[in-house]
Amino acid sequence: MYRLIYKSRSTTPLNWALVQDITMSSEPSNDAAGISGVLLASKTHFLQVIEGKFEDVNALFRRIVRDDRHSEISIISFSVIDARLFHGWGMRGIGTFNLNKEIESKLVEKYGAEEGGIRFPLEEWKTLSLINDIKLTGDLPSWKT
Structure with missing residues (x-):
């Protein structure tokens, strides 16, 4: 089993509708391939964690x-x-632009700011810590209807 984490810049401003579209369209094929993970999005960046078999993670990337x-x-x-x-997360989407302002402020204090939002770290342990901190807030938007 493997885990790949990457960060990228979005070519367009991100919003919850786009994140939801990406995750809802990718989840069925990810489930079928045994891929799990999370897609974190700010207004300008993606941070994605992909878990699965070596071949499947590489093919998706x-x-x-x-x-x-x-x-x-x-x-x-x-x-x-x-x-x-x-x-169990074929691909969960989380938009940091949808967080409660108090929570966002605390995360910016801990991880730093980037282009008006929370900075997505470049170290594995910090990226997983950020995702865990967001999960622990309980302030996650519903991703399935």
């Missing part, structure tokens, strides 16, 4: 790299894992 919604794609980590952190 090759498709992502060709997606014209991304630019400046940087791999943060690619590692062997013992267990999934996002089991």
Whole structure:
């Protein structure tokens, strides 16, 4: 089992409707391929965690790299894992632009600011910490209807 984390710049301003469209359209194929993960989005950047078999994670990442919604794609980590952190999440979407302002302010204080939002870290442990902090807030938008 492997985990890949990358950060990219969005070629257009991001909003919840776009994040939801991406995750809802990718979840069925991710589930079928045994992929789990989360797509975190600010107004300007994506941060994605992908978990699954080596071949499946690589195949998905090759498709992502060709997606014209991304630019400046940087791999943060690619590692062997013992267990999934996002089991049951074919691809969960989280928009940091939808967070409660008090929570957002605390996350900016902890992780820094980037282009008017929360800075997405470039270290694996910090990216996972950020995602966990957001999960713990309980301020997540519903991603399935």
